[in-house]
Amino acid sequence: MMLARAVGRERRFGFVGALRCWGFVVLLAASVTLVEARLVGASLAFTGRDAWVASAALGIAVAATWAGVVRACARTHAQLAPQSSAATPDSLAVFAGSVAGRGTRIAAWSVLVVLPFVAYWPGGGSRAIRLELSHAEAERAGRVAHRVLRCLRGRWRSACARIDIRRCWRRHLSRRSRSTAVSRHVEPGVVLERYAPVDPSFRLIRDARTMRSAETAEHYAFLHSQTLVPPPRVHPVDIDFVSPLKPAEGRKPHVFLLVVDSMRRDYVSAYNPAVTFTPEIGKLAADSFVFQRAFTRYSGTGCRCRRSGRAA
Amino acid sequence: MSVPSIWAGGMIIHVVQQSAFARRNTLMKLVDANDYAQMMTVDNIVEGFIARDAKLQRLGERMGKTEFDACRTLAELERSLETRGPHESPVFFYALPQNVHIATSALRKMPAGERYPGFFDKVAAGVHEVDACVGHFVSYLKRAHLSDDSVIILTSDHGDSLGEEGRWGHAFYLYPECDACAAHRAPAVVAEDARDDGCRRCRVFHRHCAHALRAARLHSARPGVAFRSAAVRRSRR
Numbered sequence: 001m002m003l004a005r006a007v008g009r010e011r012r013f014g015f016v017g018a019l020r021c022w023g024f025v026v027l028l029a030a031s032v033t034l035v036e037a038r039l040v041g042a043s044l045a046f047t048g049r050d051a052w053v054a055s056a057a058l059g060i061a062v063a064a065t066w067a068g069v070v071r072a073c074a075r076t077h078a079q080l081a082p083q084s085s086a087a088t089p090d091s092l093a094v095f096a097g098s099v100a101g102r103g104t105r106i107a108a109w110s111v112l113v114v115l116p117f118v119a120y121w122p123g124g125g126s127r128a129i130r131l132e133l134s135h136a137e138a139e140r141a142g143r144v145a146h147r148v149l150r151c152l153r154g155r156w157r158s159a160c161a162r163i164d165i166r167r168c169w170r171r172h173l174s175r176r177s178r179s180t181a182v183s184r185h186v187e188p189g190v191v192l193e194r195y196a197p198v199d200p201s202f203r204l205i206r207d208a209r210t211m212r213s214a215e216t217a218e219h220y221a222f223l224h225s226q227t228l229v230p231p232p233r234v235h236p237v238d239i240d241f242v243s244p245l246k247p248a249e250g251r252k253p254h255v256f257l258l259v260v261d262s263m264r265r266d267y268v269s270a271y272n273p274a275v276t277f278t279p280e281i282g283k284l285a286a287d288s289f290v291f292q293r294a295f296t297r298y299s300g301t302g303c304r305c306r307r308s309g310r311a312a
Numbered sequence: 313m314s315v316p317s318i319w320a321g322g323m324i325i326h327v328v329q330q331s332a333f334a335r336r337n338t339l340m341k342l343v344d345a346n347d348y349a350q351m352m353t354v355d356n357i358v359e360g361f362i363a364r365d366a367k368l369q370r371l372g373e374r375m376g377k378t379e380f381d382a383c384r385t386l387a388e389l390e391r392s393l394e395t396r397g398p399h400e401s402p403v404f405f406y407a408l409p410q411n412v413h414i415a416t417s418a419l420r421k422m423p424a425g426e427r428y429p430g431f432f433d434k435v436a437a438g439v440h441e442v443d444a445c446v447g448h449f450v451s452y453l454k455r456a457h458l459s460d461d462s463v464i465i466l467t468s469d470h471g472d473s474l475g476e477e478g479r480w481g482h483a484f485y486l487y488p489e490c491d492a493c494a495a496h497r498a499p500a501v502v503a504e505d506a507r508d509d510g511c512r513r514c515r516v517f518h519r520h521c522a523h524a525l526r527a528a529r530l531h532s533a534r535p536g537v538a539f540r541s542a543a544v545r546r547s548r549r
Contacts, residue, residue, distance in 0.1 A: 240335045241322055245345035252346050254462045256389075256405040256449075259318060260382065260442055261413045262482065264471030267431060267439045277428060277440040280447025281466065294467070 033059030
């Protein structure tokens, strides 16, 4: 209804303008749906019909909201410049102007190009989202963004004059590399924000840190009060786990240690006879030691356990 | 946190980025004491506790952590091994490939008709991918006549919950857990030429790496705290 009121009955754009506006709204809804389903839903293993329905609902809602803003902008434009009301305003320019403040058609169409591009990053949909971009990709993305802005700058000079995206990006990269090289300590908040969209348990940890609702605040305050570990950060005890070592005598074999992240033992044929998809590991295991009772010392990923009371 | 515990050979305090880890880094002590050339993928976990010296050759240098792929890494390792002379120091290789990680698996495109009944398809496909690469690498070692002088340790840090009992998740909700403790069971396959009595049912807490190296006679010193624990008990299968 909102969509229909915002766009369908909008007469200021004229028939062709309204038609174009409709097309833009539909494309915007489709783009948002695509991004939501491919980027967010898939990364949470939320796929299938339900995921597409939910994504489509979100896409329509976003498009409707944007269309509502456009309608308000168009009305304001008519009130502020009644003398020019005879001329039909450019619907796409108004669309872009709703967000950017000053609209161009190229900016409007760029939105539609960029959104699916984000969902289908070069290399295929499977590479659509990363927990972190590699340095080379970050540089490439920065170059692309700079070129796009340079193209737009001719028509959009006043809006872009204050923004030097390339300088901002370089500053971000240098800050990032400096922080990893010097401090070697990843900021927990950054890690949590990065992982939270793809991992429910990280969302749990993030909630514990930020206490975003009364329910979680009460829950974690209780856990915190019950833990035996005091709130200040726990520093590892600086001890030698083994005495100073002497080199071994005799031949020294090559050592190849492959730690496959998140590989469950029941997905390996050496532990589960129902597994038929690891024939090579099975052959290796037949000729190897297979530890039947191997336990990880601590299996969580990146938590501050004292926050949630698990250290107790 | 299981990754630092692998390197330490024992339980470590609950932070991933270990500060001043050198004294607890048992595996690196073994490697250094025996003058190994290191070929490793360096992710954000290990970069804090390895020395960046001439002995270290980074594999997958321009990749982010989530891009570490078993096949590409092992292929790069093969190329590096081929360039080495017969009298150069032995190689210590470490990698943490992400083929099976849920963030990678969830986005994997499954070929039409490829199904793994009874398993989570995308994760099983990731394991299958790793399996093929491991097989290829083992074949290479045999072709290059290196297999008799090699210890291969194939293990994992933990497993994800993949819908069991309605739970999904990577960090807190893990499967399969053991019944009475916070740890969970991990796969550990160790291939080496010295297959004598076969300690196949040792109860090991991810110190099996250090244990395996000790079995390979790399660890000549008296076992320290990490190795003396009663948790390691040898028994025949």
